[in-house]
Amino acid sequence: MDGSRLSRFPHLTWTRFVCQVDARHPDFAFSFSGVNHWLSCSFRRGATVRVIRSAREERFECREDTVRYAPSNCRRQLVLRHGESEHLFGVLLIPAGHLQKFSEQEDVRFSEDTRGWIRHADHELARDIACVVGIPPDVQEQTPGAMDEVARRLVLRLAQLSGCVTPDWHNDASVFDRRTLLNLVDYIDDHLRIAPSLADMALLAGMSPSHFAKKFRQSTGLSLGRFINQRRILRSLEILKTDSPLVSIALDLGFSSQSHFTRVFSGLSGLTPARYRKQVRQIVG
Numbered sequence: 001m002d003g004s005r006l007s008r009f010p011h012l013t014w015t016r017f018v019c020q021v022d023a024r025h026p027d028f029a030f031s032f033s034g035v036n037h038w039l040s041c042s043f044r045r046g047a048t049v050r051v052i053r054s055a056r057e058e059r060f061e062c063r064e065d066t067v068r069y070a071p072s073n074c075r076r077q078l079v080l081r082h083g084e085s086e087h088l089f090g091v092l093l094i095p096a097g098h099l100q101k102f103s104e105q106e107d108v109r110f111s112e113d114t115r116g117w118i119r120h121a122d123h124e125l126a127r128d129i130a131c132v133v134g135i136p137p138d139v140q141e142q143t144p145g146a147m148d149e150v151a152r153r154l155v156l157r158l159a160q161l162s163g164c165v166t167p168d169w170h171n172d173a174s175v176f177d178r179r180t181l182l183n184l185v186d187y188i189d190d191h192l193r194i195a196p197s198l199a200d201m202a203l204l205a206g207m208s209p210s211h212f213a214k215k216f217r218q219s220t221g222l223s224l225g226r227f228i229n230q231r232r233i234l235r236s237l238e239i240l241k242t243d244s245p246l247v248s249i250a251l252d253l254g255f256s257s258q259s260h261f262t263r264v265f266s267g268l269s270g271l272t273p274a275r276y277r278k279q280v281r282q283i284v285g
Contacts, residue, residue: 006098007221008175011151012185013230015093015268016133017237019280021047021086028081029279032270036093037158038070040079041129044088050080062089065126069158072096076270090133093269097221098155125161128154145178175219180205184216188231193254195228228254229264236265240277249273 007013015036021028032038042062049068051058053076062068062081070077081089131150176184187204188196196204201224202212213224220227232253239249250261265273 006155007219009148009151009178009181009219010094010098010155010221011132011147012181012220013095013222013227014132014151015230015234015237016090017280018088018090018133018135020088021081029078030081030091030271031076031078031275032070033076034070034072034096035267035270036095037072037098038068039092039094039129039158040068040089041092041126042066042087042089043126043130043135044086047081047087047089050082052078052080065123067122067125067129069161088135090129090135092129092133094155094158095221122161125154125157128157148178174215176205176215181219185231188228189235192228192232192235193252195254198224230268233265233268236261236273237276240273241280246273 019028042064044064047062049060049062081087128150131147132154175181184201184205187201198209198213201216202209205212205215207215216224216227222230232255236249236253239252244252246261247258250258253261255261255264262272262274265271265276269276271279
């Protein structure tokens with residue numbers, strides 16, 4: 001995911017999930033490394049958060065609409081959340097390339113401060129994160145076209161808060177239109193177990209494989225193969241809440257083996273499927 005480009009439809013390559021912590025399970029732990037930009041936002045009530053890295057600990061109170069951001073250059077961190085009552089928060093992983101691409105173009109560097117930063121009550125960013133992870137403040141924003149704009153607005157806001165300039169979005173003429181791209185994504189989602197080849201997708205789109213490959217990368221920021229694995233991982237986040245064996249999940253989603261599934265999942269999220277299941281399944285409503 002580190003090589004992902006900024007695209008007109010960035011949210012199609014983001015990993016996101018929602019955690020609802022209740023009184024029975026007041027604590028939540030999540031460890032991650034610098035494979036993606038990491039965003040977390042509290043939506044309902046607050047929690048005490050401890051961040052541990054390099055044997056040092058930071059503790060703070062995380063209230064509603066508090067956004068924590070850790071850039072992709074962060075080293076491994078352990079995040080521990082404890083709420084006195086039920087609380088809800090979302091996590092969003094954005095490929096490093098989505099921000100790195102234009103920061104390099106404009107000779108702007110993100111802060112080397114690996115602690116990241118915390119914005120209290122950043123309502124604009126919190127609203128967009130809520131919409132992308134699936135807690136919409138306005139149901140109208142869940143339409144495909146609106147979601148594209150929400151994702152773009154989120155990246156722009158994040159760039160602004162990070163001290164970077166406005167990104168140079170791809171020209172609309174160089175990418176698939178929204179309806180065509182969503183149809184292609186739906187087709188991929190329906191065939192994850194036996195994924196369509198580049199030739200299959202090109203035939204579906206009515207163009208040559210080389211032309212399709214270029215246009216697909218411009219539209220999504222990823223090659224077809226990496227995009228398919230991304231969609232497989234997104235599907236697995238829901239299946240991991242069940243008792244299905246990991247090897248069955250891997251094979252049902254089209255991975256060659258459980259180890260292949262684990263490698264791709266870990267490379268994207270920074271933790272193994274087993275660890276994700278242990279930490280999230282029992283507390284997600």
